[in-house]
Each structure stands twice: as structure tokens, then as C-alpha cells.
Amino acid sequence: MRQLLLFIIIGITGITFIGRLFYLQIYSSGDENLYDDNAIRKVYDYPKRGFVYDRNGNLLVDNQPSYDVMFIPREVKPLDTLDFCNLLKITKEDFIAIYNKAYNYSPRLPSVFIPQLTKEDYAALQEKMRKFEGFYIQKRSLRHYQTTIGANVLGDIGEVNNAIIDKNPYYKMGDLIGKQGVEISYEEVLRGVKGIKFIQKDRFNRDLGPYKNGIYDTLPKQGKDITITIDAKLQEYGELLMQHKRGGIVAIDPSSGEILLMVTAPSYNPNLLVGRDRSKNFTKLYNDSIAKPLFDRGLKAQYPPGSPFKVMNALIGLQEEVVTTEDQFSCRMGYYLGSRRLTACHSHVSPLSMNGGIAQSCNAYFANVYRRIIDKTKNPDEGMDIWSNHVKSFGLGNYLGYDLKIGNKGRIPDSDFYDNWYGENRWASTYNISNSIGQGEVETTPIQLANMMAAIANRGYYYTPHIIKNIEGETIDTKFTTPNYTTIDKENFEPVVQGMFDVYNNGTAYSLQVPGIEICGKTGTAENFMKIDGVKTQLTDHSIFVAFAPKDNPKIALAVFVENGYWGSRFAGKIASLIIEKYIKGEITRTDLEDWILRYSLEHEYEKPYSGEDFGINKNSTLEIVDDIEYKRLKEQLKKLSS
Amino acid sequence: MVEAQKYFKFDWITIFLFFLLVGFGWLNIVSASHSGETINYLDFSQPYGKQLMFIFITIGLIIILLAIESKFYERFSSVIYILSMLSLVGLFIFGKNVNGATSWYDIGGMTLQPSEFAKAATALAVAKYISDLNTDIKSIKDQISVLAIVAIPAILVLLQKDAGSTLVYGCFIFILYREGVSAAYLLITLSIVILSLLSIKFGVIATSIVMVVIVLTHHFTRKRKPLIIQPISIILISVLICYGVKHFYDELLPAHQKDRITIWLSLEKDPEKLERMKKTIAYNLNESERAISSGGLTGKGFLEGTRTTGKFVPEQHTDYIFSTVGEEWGFVGSAFVVIVFVLLLMRILHLAELQKSQFSRVYGYSVAAIIFMHFLINIGMVMGLIPTIGIPLPLFSYGGSGLMGFTILLFIFIKLDSDRINQW
Secondary structure: OOOOHHHHHHHHHHHHHHHHHHHHHHHOOOOOOOOOOOOEEEEEEOOOOOOEEOOOOOEEEEEEEEEEEEEOHHHOOOOOHHHHHHHHOOOHHHHHHHHHHHHHHOOOOOEEEEEEEOHHHHHHHHHHHHHOOOEEEEEEEEEEEOOOOOHHHHOOEEEOOHHHHHHOOOOOOOOEEEOOHHHHHOHHHHHOEOEEEEEEEOOOOOEEEEHHHHOOOEOOEOOOOEEEOOOHHHHHHHHHHOOOOOEEEEEEEOOOOEEEEEEEEOOOOHHHHOHHHHHHHHHHHHHOOOOOOOOOHHHHOOEOOOHHHHHHHHHHHHHOOOOOOOOOEOOOOEEEEOOEEEEEOOOOOOOEOHHHHHHHOOHHHHHHHHHHHHOOOOOHHHHHHHHHHHHHOOOOOOOOOOOOOOOOOOEOOOHHHHHHHHOOOOOOHHHHHHHHHOOOOOEEOHHHHHHHHHHHHOOOEEEOOEOEEEEOOEOOOHHHOOEEEOOOOHHHHHHHHHHHHHHHHOOOOHHHOOOOOOOEEEEEEEEEEEEEOOEEEEEEEEEEEEEEEOOOOOOEEEEEEEOOOOOOOOOHHHHHHHHHHHHHHOOOOOHHHHHHHHHEEOHHHHHHHHHOOOOOOHHHOOOEEOOHHHHHHHHHHHHHHHO | OHHHHHHOOOOHHHHHHHHHHHHHHHHHHHHHHOOOOOOOOOOOOOHHHHHHHHHHHHHHHHHHHHHOOHHHHHHOHHHHHHHHHHHHHHHHHHOEEEOOEEEEEEEOOEEEOHHHHHHHHHHHHHHHHHHOOOOOOOOHHHHHHHHHHHHHHHHHHHHOOOHHHHHHHOOHHHHHHHOOOOHHHHHHHHHHHHHHHHHHHHOHHHHHHHHHHHHHHHHHHOOOOOOOHHHHHHHHHHHHHHHHHHHHHHHHOOHHHHHHHHHHOOOOOOHHHHHHHHHOOOHHHHHHHHHHHHOOOOOOOOOOOHHHHOOOOOOOOOOOHHHHHHHHHHHHHHHHHHHHHHHHHHHHHHHHHHOOOHHHHHHHHHHHHHHHHHHHHHHHHHOOOOOOOOOOOOOOOOOHHHHHHHHHHHHHHHHHHHHHHHOO
16 A cells, blocks of 8 residues: 555546546537637728618718727726816716726727717827827728618618627627618628738737738628619608608509608608717607607508508409499498498498499498408308408518518408407407408508509509619519519409599599699598597597509509598698609699698697697697798708709 | 666666656747747747757756766765755845745856755655664654654745745655555645635534534444543544634635635635636636637647737746647647656656665655656646646746756656666
């Protein structure tokens, strides 16, 4: 034993060491790559972010240089903080807060101290930069908007957050990424690929030269320019018309599915979300929970569509052969089941056939058609599903698949929906008769309605709406160039189109005619409610209008929706006619409509629910005009636009 | 003819293992001390250049050591020991302070660390004393004498703030055990170490309770029970030790040493404090472990270690040289080094057992034990198995004194061993 003890201890030590080595080097050694190696500094070379042009080749977004003050917490040496803070226009508390936050993130990795300095601040700081050890300046490129419109379309870029960094290793602290609009939709196209240089450093963070003579280094790949389908002039015009109103407009070129304009009101100047003030301004916009400027009403506002949906029921009625264009239905100021009035209606000639039904927007007519569709089969379940599938073939009730990241599905009920609601076999067509006139359970968004118009304009098919027209050197996704066919036969569209044409000719949009353009349209109003102090209160109806033009070879299909604008032709219809004329003719002959729209404001209507007082709606609401100074400003803007 | 034969009687296996370690050690010193520039091996301003020079000097030294008559070492061991102790004492007057330790003489720009030579001198003295015919190692008197021989250099280096070297002298307990001292000494030492660790980790009270239970259970299950006073005094002494160690750890131990133990025993639970410790007190250890870990199975290759090149591990060419092996040569290279050390140590032990003279045997045992302590503490520390204790890896770490000290230590034994072969 005495001779063996040391032998044994030496042996055990050797085995323990090899075991420990095995644990360290093989068992717990993750595949360490260059990116995780803190002995290698990664220097990124940021490529130019692609520009954005409108459909006519006008430059909308390019870049401007910006300068980030970066720092590595460990390397910061005691400095004249007062001088430094003054240069950066921050307080000492800010300084300490930023420093500590970055130190907690990592004392060794670079963090952003102050992002996106202006040129002036940069010039002042640069002279003294050498005095502040551990700090350096990283040049980046920021967006520069050549326009004040289209914030919801163009979007913005901002710093990546930790969640994105964790999910996508491409992004590093301080990188910029698309946050909204096309910037996020086409992030990868626009941003390009940054280049990287690996530099060997020592533990004092000093550079020792390229790692392995730079064999792993890569060059940046420039971002690609994109052209979007938006017509900037038309967009600007649309935004101008929507001043002092809330709502959305979406216009689509039916022959291609290209989105010509996409207005949401109120909106904001995209330049607000550039640079150092981005987060401050964003918070302000975000916190406006009443006007909701960040809420894209064109894509997200989901409401019962109202009367425009009647044309859908007409189409299905013809397709299912439950009604002919000649069938007439009478209307006694509403639709009656026995002695009970299920749906009210306004006064017009009675009885009406399909053409008149559409042109006069007769509720009773469509209640009859709807009941014939649902009750075509013995079981309303079957009829309901047939109806639902027809509707869905127009892209309603689901995301359309367009290339913007936000939206809503809308809602198109089917038999399951009502089985869940009422129970199986416990409902009939009379239970959901409101669907016949676009109220009830049907809900859509403006872009869905615009797309429905495009499908009708094309007499039976539509292209998935999209915002991208062209990517430098690439073709766009084929799903945007393949037609989607509806379940309605081509010949069934003609009587409906004619009916919509007569809406302008002698119907509810008679006053909105534009000389020289054959417009087909349909007015709509949608009841809406709001909870005020916990009480469901009805507000003035939303004014809705859908249209396409010209009647043959249509060039534009659109949906306009103005919150609390009352009846369809009052606000939405006027705006729709103006946009159509502007797009097709390039100039406006119906200046009376234009003046009216600019003159009248709905701001007072939006204030009502928050006033705390009782208020009247619809018939009992009044119109208000903007003051002369504002009117003059709008007129001037209009003049600038048309020059 | 006889003369010529004599030279080939050296144990070439040991010599081969020695040069294997020195050579591989030097390659790693090259890696650890260069920083990406082109390497000029004869640039004596660089550590690797200097170390190459030391290696050449060492070869000269080896020739001299082997040329000297073996009897010389035994006969002059007392003189060598006294001179060596004087050189340690002299440090208090002439010593140069480097990194807080006063362990160096500065002679015309060259520094010399006498404690590296004192180990060989102490080994000679201990061997001489034990092998003396008048010595009975089982007697308390002689045990105290040997303890004194070992304690003098141990205390001197401790006073010079070189705690690592002091620990090395603890290895003489193995030699005494081998030469016939009671196993109780080993057991008591082991018990004290275990008691200390337990009371630091789990507190005095918990440790004491466990102690009482174990001792009493043992006492009452014995067939022939000694007086009850025996277990009670064992318990009292143990509790006293626990309390003393805890008090020493809490109140007297310098903060940096305390923190090292705190980290080793994972006593710090506050993640924020722990994170801060990783950046300060445990920075070396953390970087060293990461460097070793990053080597993987086969390593990044000679001169390719990114952490080594970037000098992320401080003192990498001296105490932390093993982390370079880990990063650049991977598991394969590191395990190779461990195996070579184990082979060398076992070879020395094996040769020691073959010695006919007690002097040679005790000396050989001392050589193995001293090198083993360095090996254990250094590699254990670099891999985080042992709290941080600054001590070089023999034959591997950068440093002229260290290399020469270990060469003298080892080659005196090789010379003594050659005598055994020659004594027909």
C-alpha cells in the first residue's frame, strides 16, 4: 500500500483531468463559430437600402446619411460628461441610464449610445470625438421621404428589437429593419445583404488585423430599388379629399390587381418617423386612441358592407337560377313576413325587377332574392353554404393574400356559423335576412370591397391585389399575375353591371355623374355602434361607396368608406367620382363636388361621443364647414397638386 | 570502454518524456506570446525567443548535472539546502517585487526566482536526513526534524506571498508515508481538508452535526469500546477546526483568495454578483475555460487559436499555458499532455522504487511528488477543478528559473538512478 498510494493518486488525477477535458471540449463545447467568438470583431458594411418609386417612376423614398454614436461599455474611460451630454443634448441621468442598460446587455459588445444624429450635431461632436474613449461613430443610412403622403403605404424603418435579433441572427443591435408598409413587406429586397469583415482582436479590444487574412470576409450586396403600384398623384389627391374625415379608400386596377391608391385618414407625415425623433413621434401616434392614425382603415377597418353587398346577392341569385332579371318583387317600405316587417326600406317605385332593385337599392327586393337562394334546397344549411362559397370566391371572408403585412379576414358566415349560434336545424333564412343587404353577420374591409368591384368589373375574375409593381432585376410573385376565377358565370355579370351603371344613370348616385365617363357604382350606408360609458350607442351611419369605371374595359375599381358620413352618396360617393375622374381624365370637371368635399368636415361628428352630452345622429346630425383659412390652405394644396 | 558505456545507462525514457514536454511547451509559448506578427524565433525580446535561449542553457545545465559525481549530491546536500534557504531569506532584503510577490532577484536585467531551486534543495535535504543511519522516521523527534526541513522553505515562500509554492511542500507527506510514517497523518490531513471544505460550503453547525453522528455511531457499534473521552475529544477538536476554518475564511482570508474559493465552491448565488465576479476575480478562469472549451476535439491548429492570439487569457504563457494547448490542440492534444505527465510521473516513481540506496529512493519520490503537486494544482486550476492558485506547469510554462529548477530536480535523480545501474 505504501508503495502504491502515490501511483494510484497520480492515475486518478490523470483520469479526472481527461474526464474534465472531455466535458469541456467535447460534451459542452457547442459548435463555436466565428460569430460567437468574442476574440473576433465583426465589422459590418451596410449596403444602400433600395429606393421606392411610384408607378409613374417618381422617386418617393431614398436615403440620407445619419450618424449613430456607438460605444463599448467596458472601454469607456472617465470623461467630461457635462461636455459630452451638452453636445448630445441629453442629461447626465440619460447618460447613466443608457450606459447601464448597455452594460447589462453586454459590456463587451457595441451598443448604440445615441442613434441618428443630425448632420449639425454630428459636426459638433466629431471635432471632440477623440476625447471620449470607448465611443465611436457609425455611419448609417436613414430613409428620406420625398413626399409627405402615403405613410401607411411607404411605412418606415426603425431599430431592430431583441425579439427580432433572437429570431433572426442576420440582425445585430442597432441595425435598421422595416417596421410598416412596403418597408416591412419587401424588407429583404430593399435592405440587400450587409458585408462583414472579421478582425482578430486582443482582450483590450485592439484590432490585430484581418482574421486569416480576410478569407471569410464578404462584400455587401446592394439593396434593390422597387417600384410600387401606387399613383403618387392620385394618392395625394385622395388624402387631400379625406382631410377632416376619417375612413379609407382603396383603388385597384382590375386588369392587373395593382393597388392604385390606398388612403387612410387621418394619416401622418412619414418624415415624422425618421431619425432620432422616431420613437417619440411613434409613441404619440400610437397613443392617439381616438383618431388612430396608425390604424390603416383601408386594410383593417372591418364593418358590415351595407348595400354594396346587394350586388353580390344579385349575382348569386342569377347563378343559382333562383331569380331572373325580369322577376319583380314589391316593396311596402320594407320586406314583410306575414305581418312582421323584417327589413325596412325607403320610398321608391314598386314593384322592381333586378335593374331597378340595384339602382334604387331596394331592401325588399334583395330580401326576396336572398331567401330564394338559401331556401333553394330543403335544408337551409346547404343553401347557406352554397351562398357562402360564392361569396368567398370573391376573396371575401379571408385574407386576400396581398403583399402588405396587415389586414383583417372580414366575416362571411356559413351553415356552421349559424349552427353554432342557434343550434343545428334551429334557424332559417329569415333569421339572417340582414345578410341580403350587407348588414347582419357579413363584414368586410375596404380593400376586400375594392377587390370585389374589380372582380365584377372583370366580369368574373380578379388578380390578387398587390403593391409591388417591379423589383429591380426580378419578376414579381406569380400569384399576382394569375387570375382567380369567381364561381359566377360571365354572362350573369352583365345585368348586374347594368344595374350598377343605372345607379349613376337614374339611381342613388344620379347626382354624381362625371361627364364622359361611364361609371358603375353602388351606394351604401352602414349602421355602427360604440360603447359610451358602457352603453351601446348608435352613431351616424358610415358612408360607403363602391364603383368601377369605365363600364367597358374598366381601368379602376374602388371602395370608399367615410366614418359617420351618413348616406353613401353624401361623402363616399362624391370622393369616388372625383378619384375616378382624376385617374381617368387627369383633371376635374366636377369642381362643385371637389369644393363641397374640401369645404365640409366631419370633425364635429367624431367629437360627439366624447362630449359627454346627448347628441343626434343621422337625420338629426348637421354638417359643418371648415373655416376659411383652412379652406384656403386646402385649395392651395389642391392647386399645387394639379400643377 | 567502461566510461563510454556509462553514459548510455541513463534512463532515456525519462529524458525523452522530459524533452517532449519542454518542446511541446515551447510551441505553446510561441502561440501564447505572439500576436499575429511574423515570428522571429531568435528575437530575444519576445518570451518565445527567451524561452528558446533558456532551453539551450538548460541543455548545458543537464550536461553539467550528469557530469557531476552522484556522491556529490548526497554529500553536499546540507550545504546546498542551507545556501538555498539563505537565498530565500535574502529576498527580504534584495528581492524585487513583481505582481505583489517578492520572489525574484534582479541580476543585471535577468530575474532569478530562488524558490524554484529551493524545492530541489529541500528534496535533497529530506532525502539525506531520512536516509541517515541514525534517523528513525517513526520517532516523533525525527518526524519533527523533517517537518522543520520542509517548513522552513514553505514558510519563507508564504511570507513572500507565494502561497502556491507553499502548498507544493505539502507533498512531502507522501514521502514520509512511503518511508513508514503512520497512515494516521495522512488520514488526519485528509479529514481536516474535508472538514474545512464542508464547513465553508455548508456551515459549521451542519458539519458539526454530521461529525457527531458519524463519530458516535462508530463508537457505539465498536465491539471493544474505548473510553468515552476519546470520541468526545475527537468531536471537540473537529468542531474547533470547523469553527476556526470558518472564522479564518470569513474574517482573515484576503478578499481575492476568499472570492476564489467562493467561486470554486459555487457559494455565490446572486446572479448579478456572479456575473460581476466572472468579469473580475474569475475572469482568468472563465476565459481559460472558454478557450479550452472552444478547442473542441482537435483544436484550432498551431497559431490559429483566436482567443490565444487575442490574448484573452491573461498570463497565458506562464500559469495558463495549458489553455493554449486546449484551444489550439483540442482534446487530443490536451489529453496527450496529461498522459505524458502521468507517464513521466509513474516512470519516476517506478525508478525510485528500484533504487537500492534509501537516499536515492526518497529523493526520487520527492521529485515525483513535487512535479505531481504542480501538475495537479496547475491543470486543475486552469480547468476550474481547483480554486485559482498561481503556480506554473512544470517544464511547460514560460520562465527560466522554473525550467532550470525542474531540470535540476529531475536530472539529479537521473544521475542518481544511473549510479544504481552502474553499481555492479
